[in-house]
Amino acid sequence: MHARGLVKRFGSFTAVAGIDVDVRAGEAFGFLGPNGAGKSSTMRMIGCVSTPTGGTLRVLGMDSRREGVAIRARLGVCPQQDTLDPELTVRENLVTYARYFGISRAVARERAAELLDFVQLTERADSKVEPLSGGMKRRLTIARALVNEPQIVLLDEPTTGLDPQARHLVWERLFRLKMQGVTLVLTTHYMDEAEQLCDRLVVMDGGRIAAEGSPRELIERYSTREVVELRFGTEPLEDRAAKLAPLGERVEVLPDRILVYADDGDATAAAVHRLGVTPASVLVRRSGLEDVFLHLTGRSLVD
Amino acid sequence: MAPAFSVFEGYLVAYRRTWRSSVFASFLLPLLFVVGFGLSVGGYVDARGSLGSVRYLDYIVPGLLASNAMQMGYAESAYPVMGRFQWLGSYHAMAATPLRIVDILAGDLLFVVFRVLTSTAVFLAVASALGGVHSAWAVLVPFACVLLALAFATPGAAFTASIERDSHFALVQRFLVVPLSLFSGVFFPIAALPVALRFLAYASPLWHAVQLCRAATLPGFGLTPLAAAGHAGYLALWVGVGFWLALARFRHRLTR
Known part of the structure; x- marks a missing residue:
């Protein structure tokens, strides 16, 4: 992922004010900052959902403006708010989502079973989504983001609103993904999350990058x-x-x-x-x- | 087209669980109208011979078929669309996949087509069992109904994508959907309307669909091919413009 002078404006409001970021394959990269720092807007641009107002953005070697469909086919997205379908079961949520990627029904069912195992929800496979706990829903959303075997997984505040035990479970699964060589890009306003998961991060504030480095480097340099x-x-x-x-x-x-x-x-x-x-x-x-x-x-x- | 079908497929999986609750609104209720109006009001109308040799029940069956399709087209584009934007975020989830905005919208509309085709077909079958259908052309009724439903579903989806609160829906229902179903020739010929209201009926897509449906079920109300093409063309125009508007509103809302 490669961004130069990336800008996002909504009318007269500038959410992202020209940032330069490079994320290397296989690393876990974090955008750290308070609410309103421009993290989510940046993520939506990387996810090729929102079009940049200015600057260049290349994801997996492709231009985000022109090749959005091809890029999205190889990304996994875990949004800040769960967008699971409450009328479907846990398994159906995964299979239905896989179909959006043009994955055959047979392969989709196979992957759903593997992923439910990975996020420890096999026992709830045929339960409705509604009664699941916040942590379970979040794990299901992560499983859903993996259904197309993505090269990059985008996680927008993956553990916001979860209790400590649920957070640790999510971190542990994300760590496993990282071990498997998946590139993780995440936003967070939790320090411990950034320290646990990120090889490298940028601190964002007011739509700009205030500092960049590994958690250790940043602490040594600024504290x-x-x-x-x-x-x-x-x-x-x-x-x-x-x-x-x-x-x-x-x-x-x-x-x-x-x-x-x-x-x-x-x-x-x-x-x-x-x-x-x-x-x-x-x-x-x-x-x-x-x-x-x-x-x-x-x-x-x-x- | 395959991507849009994957969206449609998702709705079908959910509908497998919820179809029972939709049976009342989309099928039983219109049937109650047929029986209620057809037999009760029909008794007075037929006694006076206002429609010549045509039974009142036979007269309103095509009208109710069309009006039911309109309500369904509008209903599918109101709360469900708002829910997918705001309460469930389904559209946002879809927008993160290789689906394009046009696939998402087309998948929604495929589901509308499915709903209208199935419920119109069942309604038609029951109506003909009650002796309310008098022409083999009636097989074309579901297609006219689909066109009408889309003529409402597409601008409806554009409208829903542009608003934030569901309180607007009650206003649309009260000041648009209900008046249209009363003054578009469903229950009585629009010749009975004052001239000004008659022009409103000409503008109403429902009236054009009612003309088509009535021509298809009642031999005495046949249309020339040119007139039929004109009615269908007018409905198609609404679908075309509505689709274009909805696409623009969806794109604005999902990609900002």
Whole structure:
């Protein structure tokens, strides 16, 4: 996948403001950013559903504007909202979808059986879609995206709205796909998801790319090794932050806590106490992509 | 055409489960109309001899066949289409596959054709068992009904693709579908209408379909080939323009 100066405008609103992205075959690539960053618009363009307003976009070596049908035949798409057919059974959802790709009924049934096994839904094959849990529906949507044996799978916020256990199950299946050599392109506003799944990612904000690299590289480049999180109950934080500023490389004030960025978290926590500041709680943790995002945009990712 | 058939096939798989609930609206209800109006109102009409030697029941059977097809064409393009755009997202799922927008729309319309053909055929069979069909030309009725249903389904789909809320449907039903079924020659000849309303009937696709259906079931109402072609052509024009509009609206909505 290769994009140069990719733009998407809706009337006077610019959703994607000219981005350059390259995704290599076989890698897991992430678009990370808050809601409204332009991730979904980008995904819809890569999926050859929405036409770019400007720039070039090539997917699997083909031009997205002219060869959309041929590209879509080799893509798997897992949309943000489940679009399963509630009037059909689990199995029928897969077979019907496979038919849209011109796959014969016999092959479609065979693949449906394999994929149900892959997403651990074989026991529910003949159940209706409606009573399935959110996690099961999501796994079925992923299975549906694989029905044409795609070379690239696009996942728009694959685990948004799922409980932790369901999320881990989805991640584990996606990891297996990656092991099989399928290229994964996903959007997320969850740090842990990006860290778990992505070889490389871009941080998007306001329709632009703010940074690009592997999760590790991004953390090294834009954050310190550790972070001290200080909470002070309901007391105002601003003047305390000013007092703490000299202790870390950087200090961020969030609505409910102060973050002090330093390479040695424990030493910094001790220094906080020596200053005579007594927080209600202290947490020392490693830096994550959340911190990268905070640094790059001055805002936190999930509000 | 194969891609559109895959869409149609998907609807058939679902319809296998839901057809029972559609039997009432698409078949039993019109039959109740035939029996109810044909026998009750028909008693008065026939006693006065207003339609000459033609029984009132025989007069309204072709009209109700057509009016049923119109309602079905409109109904299929209202809630189901809105559901696939908004509540289920089926169209969005389809748009992510190699299907083109034209395949998606054509698949929908194939299902409309299927529904209208089957229910018109059953309706026709029952009506002829009741002695309401008097010509072998009646085999052409389902085709006229399909043309009419598409004349409503195509602009209907374009309309549904352009709106956000389903409250509009009640207005269309009240101010378009119901008046059309009352003033398009289904229950009485439009010659009985004031002149201004008569021109509305001429514009109504339903009236043209009623003319065709009545010609096919009642020998006394035959049409010249030219007139028949004119009625069919007018319906085809609606289908053509409606399809073009629907395609544009679907494309706008699904590819933005």
